Amino acid sequence: MGSSIAVSAQELTFAMEPSYPPFETTNAKGEIIGFDVDVANAICQEIQVTCKFKSETFDSLIPSLKAKRFDAAISAIDITDARAKQVLFSDAYYDSSASYVALKGKATLESAKNIGVQNGTTFQQYTVAETKQYSPKSYASLQNAILDLKSGRIDIILGDTAVLSDMISKEPEIQFIGEKVTNKKIFW
Template sequence: MKKTLLTLLFGCVVTAQAQDIKFVMEPSYPPFEMTDEKGEIIGFDVDIANAICKEMNANCTFHSQPFDSLIQSLKQKQFDAAISGMGIAEPRKKQVLFSEPYFPSSAAFIAKKDIDFAKVKTIGVQNGTTYQHYLAKEKKEYNVKSYASYQNAILDVQNGRIDAIFGDVPVLAEMARKHEGLDFVGEKINNPNYFGDGLGIATHLKNQVLVD
């Protein structure tokens, strides 16, 4: 049985009556979500959510929270769904319900282009992510510094306070594109035990409608 986006997320069918659907995200994660010059949340995830709402004849609203509080806010039913570059990882499946993957997930490191990766000691990562969990369990040789968002991590790697940043490949690619002197180092990591089958949209466990 497959969980479709429309029925899984909102437990309803498309109707002629418009409804409001509240999405929550951490908007410092380009290209998935970011804020524009007007302070409005934009990005790939916003486009996906808007397409879902259009199909459902619904009104999307987008709300900002730190990444490490997204799941808790869903469990407390403060929002209808979270779409924030969130990997479908096994520990999360015990807390929230996911849609089918809408984007593949893999991890990598970025650092200054001239760095010797063999000498990397301190790595920055976003707090509450599967990437943080992976480093804690599988890369204990590194010192790990956690950040509420990657913006401060970028400043720290540029100023030599950390050696590298670990995270999702598309997000790191966007960082490297925008910040001269940063590039991928080391190898990409694909570990389904941590990063799951891809990125999904999450909702609270009681919002479960399964269809063939």
Template sequence: MKKAVLLFTVMGVLAGQAVAKEIKFVTEATYAPFEFMDAKNEFQGFDIDLARAICSEAKLQCSFHNQAFDSLIPSLKFRRYDVAIAAMDVTPERSAQVDFSDIYYENSAVFVAKKGAFEKPEALAQKTVGVQNGTSHQSYIQDNWTGKGVLSVPYASYQNAFLDMMNGRIDAVFADNAVAADWLKQHKDYALLGDKVTDTKYFGTGFGMAVAKGNSELLGKLNSGLKAVKANGTYQKIYDKYFAQ
């Protein structure tokens, strides 16, 4: 009987000392400055730094994983990963499939083209515009510009879209404003075309972290961590690191 009591006692202690469950973040790491791989093949970017800060505040053990953007939501639904943080617009369509955290970044979209090639976006009629496959940008172009003769060309990553534009295979790229601004720093022969697009039907109210439907416990921890990093100044430091001019 004493052995049984001892066994249960030891098991109880071990259970109390169990390592916390690893929270697996998934992203699409070709989307600087939000997420990308550095020279050491390590995850970097605004989203990554923010997620690490949130994990620290929420006392979560977190890891990061890379996947194609159009597979992020399915991977959450099949419970392969716990959280997607990938500059993802919170839209009604996506909210029907996953649950989102509070907004952590206000978003807008822009056209990018070679300087002097077009006077305004309407001049892209009968031209090709690169978009990332599975994104709100792709939906926006297809729904609002296809009827005007604009052909959207899907890419697995914006790096490939920008590269094809430079090589003359497409005429323009439609992307997040911050992504375009980051790229334009190194490509002075290109510029924004027209005004920023902020259509809430496609770009929602900003970016959010996504979790599987019903995962309210994890969502609560993420929101608490986000609130804390905004309150203690960490969010602003991360923001300034990537977006301060």
């Protein structure tokens, strides 16, 4: 969780990118729900304030937090040195890892040429820095990358292991390929 200001109000507004289950998603009533919402609600209960939740694109969370458009951001944000220079973080509450997915029987890590990653994520950073064999394509959301994967515009996706696991449970034609990536310089 990232924060840029101290809070002394009766209400605390958290921003998140709600297309990232199980961390955050929108239910049929339009409410943001998920693991990060549960964490935020526990924080609000502990400090005796009311939680409010605001939808924001992932790549605008830190710039908007710095501009004080909300009080805190909580959206499976990996802590990096660059981000920690911009905003304050809580202690890590989730051990992040990355994984690759592809359509079943369509691509391997060796045969893939095009990779999809979400804008502003450590997965995008890792892909650019460490995977020169792929041509990266950035997406506003993981769901957009999934659509391009299904239509053959990209071969593989790199993303958060827990999020991709949730996605695979709903998209049986997609599978994990290769090993988890646990580079502590990038994912922590």
